[in-house]
Amino acid sequence: MLLDELVTTADAVASTRSRLAKVDALADLLRRLDPDEIAPAVGFLVGKPRQGRVGVGWRGMSAAMGEPAAQPTLSVADLDELLDRLATTSGSGSAGERAAALRELTSRATEREQGFVSRALLGDMRTGALEGVLTDAIARAADRPGDVVRRAAMLSGDLGETARLALTGTAAELDDVGLVVGRPVLPMLAATAPTAADAIATTGEASVEYKLDGARIQVHRAGDDVRVFTRNLADITHRLPEVVEVVRRMPVRDVILDGETLSLDEDGAPRPFQETMSRFGAEAARETLLHPWFFDVLHVDGRDLLDEPLSTRMRELERIAGEHRIPGEVTDDPEVAERVSHDALAAGQEGVVVKAIGSPYAAGRRGSSWIKVKPVHTYDLVVLACEWGSGRREGWLSNLHLGALDPAGEFGEPGDYVMVGKTFKGLTDRLLKWQTEYFQQIEVRRTANTVWVAPTTVVEIAIDGVQRSTRYPGGIALRFARVKRYRDDKRPEDADTIQTLRALLRG
Template identity: 70%
Template structure:
């Protein structure tokens, strides 16, 4: 299949709000694929190439300057082979090899194809809840029950593999896809609520647990073989020997555990999220010790537990993980849950997760069985530039560059970007308004006078060398514009820096 067919389908999906139309387009594409192309195409559609990390960053991709092909001729198999070469490049001279291969690939691609491939390589393909629609499309193209396909994808942790089995295998083979110790599964996800009381009202009797500002981990043990995976299922076993040692000491020969890890400071409080994430790096210092806290168990000594209620799983978790179980209480009392939430915040954690005690483990799903509650912080920041959108937002000004005020210099310090929270009405308004404030323009953004104040909700900040202030916003989203405020009333960089522990 030509890459152009995939690109056209993604454009079609991005251009419509209709979930049914998205599923129809994707199912049609999947039905036309050869068996050997299925996993490749699914990797492209989810911006998760089957090769994993390719060793190419934003600068490497967008630094490529070539004349693109006039007509589409690249097949997805040819692109996959090129990505194999990128992933295999290593050692002295590897940067030059990658640059040469990228240039060759870019020259063989048309301009729309290269724009698509750049976003796939960087993992930044945004097509409007595509992965959920893709599961439905796989089921439709294969003529299989959507629930069966969804469960196979959750338990295998590999959407491409699931698509191959669904589209080329038998019904029995798809039904047999299940948990396997050593193979990571998609993690269960939490919804959100404005308050602990709201969360308890939704969940009923609940396990109310600390929400750590750490990194999600999934740990598999088979005998002495322990594997540790990140939230996105990357194997980091060799980087976390202290976690491996803890799990080897647990009273279970075969087990799959879900949890979080973070580092503690000298006083026993949680260190910054960035410290934990830096510890996962390939060249990280090993003197920072990570401690695991487990909040769920999926398998124990030959027994799959994902369909058991949390009440049963929690008892088994406490038996096996002991002191490494995350702090929590069992309650249906909103005031008791609120008091526990205040204790979590006082201990330096993000908040709590309220979990329905009778719910099964829904791998890969986000729903009302798990509900996270944490304080929402809002700040008034200034718009410094706005990037042009892509997909359904093509032709509209979308991604905001945000700045905090530096009272010492009178300038504005960039602290992040966001396109989250923008309605169609706001997008149209931005596109009309910001060119009137333009100071200069690049191929991808309009830079504007720093006079427009916007209220931004964040979950916090983290250290970042990308921006001059040394911090970056976490999970920033637009609440509203503040025409009633001047830029002189915007929050300061010092206020945001003070959020760092």
């Protein structure tokens, strides 16, 4: 298929607010793709090429853009092959080779195609063809049940491969997609509530568990082979040998565990989150140890537990993990839930997560079965742009433009980010230096005072609340926003929603 056909469909999807029209356009495109083109095309549409980030920034992309071609000749396969080449070219002279390969492809691209290639490589696709819409389109194109396609995508963690299987495989093959020990799955997500008592009112009887101030991990063991993954499904086994040894000692052969890891000080209290993340992100093991705690189990010795109630999974986890279970208590009493929350805070943790005792494990979904409670208003937002500072901060990117996720498209395209405020408070000199360098690497455009960036960076923001505002499209603005920390462990899709923030008005 010509890349021009993909670009035309992306433009059509971006030009309509109708979810049905988006699904129809995408389904028509998917039916016309060759089998080898399906996974790459899906990756391009959602701004997540199958090769991942290939090290091309705004400057490199701009330098590669020359006079566009008059007629479309590039194919989907041409762009996919370029990304393969960019991802594998390394060593002496590789920068020149990569630049030459990029210039050669863009010279064959029309003006529309050049823009599409740029957005795809910089992670700035704004077509509205988000994963939920595209998942429905895959089901439509393949004439498969939507819930079966969604489950396969969640359990494989690969929408492109799910599309290929749905469109070219049998119904039985799609139905058979399940947990595979060693292949990470999308983690279950939690909603938010202001207090543990409010959360219990929603869930009923629940396990009220400490919310650790650490980094989420998913651990797979098959015999003596143990693999550790981040919440973004990156394999970091080589970084965490201490976690590998803990899981190897467990009384089980095959297992998939969900949990967190963090570093402790000499008194057994959690170290600052930044210290945990510094160790977590190191490419080699360091002196500081990371201790794992687990709060769920998805598979044990050939038995999938996703659809079992939490109470069943907790019994298995107690048998397997023992002292490495996250502390908590089962209750339907709001006062008990509040006590556990206070105990967690006294222990130096973030708060609690309240989990309905009868709930299954909903991979990749955020619902009301899990509800996180923090003592202050902190939300995970996405950086949309950054302004150059003045005075002491002159020469540094300082004031952050913050966006909340709009999954339903209530204030724009489904899956876009709605600006809710700005802040420069809480930024240390170290963070200012880092973000000045980093945001220019993911820059998509700029004016004299502002650098707009790909919406891929999650930052935890503390606020005193929200207020009504006509300045921003979501109708609210943050009150006294300040930066707590950058969340390298979270995807932009995991950001808090505009609907969650607007609910504070009613609170």
